[in-house]
């Protein structure tokens with residue numbers, strides 16, 4: 649029997665990336681989509697070839713035919729609606745950040761355990777082969793001892809109506825994209841930061857953070873990164889060991905229809921002798937959905953469990969506190 653997914657909200661990420669990635673599986677299907685507006689839900693259902701549409705999120709959550717819910721609502725609604733789904737006995741894959749406080753992630757863990765369902769945070773990058781290989785190379789010592797991680801992630805979006813620029817919706821650079829360098833640094837090192845220091849610029853109209861620079865002290869290395877919602881689109885992650893440097897070329901928005909690559913440089917500053925490892929075309933949203941569904945069916949762990957989300961969220965909380973207080977914050 650196919651497992652049935654339902655989607656809360658006709659969000660851009662759902663309609664453009666996640667739902668198309670899930671088509672054609674023998675194991676599962678997207679059966680329904682809900683919107684605050686029934687016409688919008690119907691239009692999204694027609695566009696995406698989905699059978700059922702609902703004029704409220706509650707109707708989808710109450711539908712016994714739906715087994716797994718994908719929650720791509722604005723950030724401030726993640727915890728509230730994920731909780732409603734859990735309480736209705738649904739498994740939930742929730743978009744990042746799954747909550748805007750670690751206390752809220754703990755509430756989700758308690759509800760998940762009470763109701764015996766699977767809940768995961770949609771950090772799809774963690775399922776992409778380029779990140780699995782990066783982690784393997786670093787942890788095997790292929791770069792020599794790792795001492796430094798450098799990262800950057802930016803785009804330009806100054807639309808006052810966009811959820812990323814609305815403070816009350818959990819907008820801002822750190823919650824939207826700063827969570828990725830934090831998450832991938834933790835993933836690759838297998839460590840948690842001991843302390844963080846952050847400098848943040850807030851937009852005077854939006855009230856959201858539009859530029860953030862962060863230093864994280866890990867037990868074995870330092871990680872520094874900057875993120876911005878008002879800069880030229882750019883994304884890169886570098887891992888520097890004593891012998892080699894590894895660069896993930898499209899770390900976060902890896903395209904599904906092009907090869908991706910990581911480049912390893914043994915210290916050639918002219919960059920003439922660089923080893924390139926290529927990865928076949930693959931859709932990280934598809935791998936994420938496949939793995940999440942398998943965990944539900946077979947009872948294993950979801951790709952990014954809530955225990956990981958607690959740790960990631962604590963780092964983001966510390967980043968904001970550090971910027972506010974102008975000091976290092978220990979974790």
Ligand SMILES: NC(=O)c1ccc[n+]([C@@H]2O[C@H](COP(=O)([O-])OP(=O)(O)OC[C@H]3O[C@@H](n4cnc5c(N)ncnc54)[C@H](OP(=O)(O)O)[C@@H]3O)[C@@H](O)[C@H]2O)c1
Pocket residue numbers: 656657658659660661662682683684685688689720721722723725743744745770771772811824
């Ligand atoms: N993993 C990734 O690669 C990735 C990429 C982009 C975004 N995301 C995450 O996905 C989530 C959605 O991002 P998005 O760019 O797709 O956003 P979006 O297009 O603005 O979609 C958000 C949806 O939430 C619903 N909604 C409910 N209450 C709302 C309110 N008060 N204001 C606005 N929308 C409301 C709307 O659906 P209805 O009108 O149909 O009810 C809307 O379509 C965010 O949490 C973001 O962090 C993840």
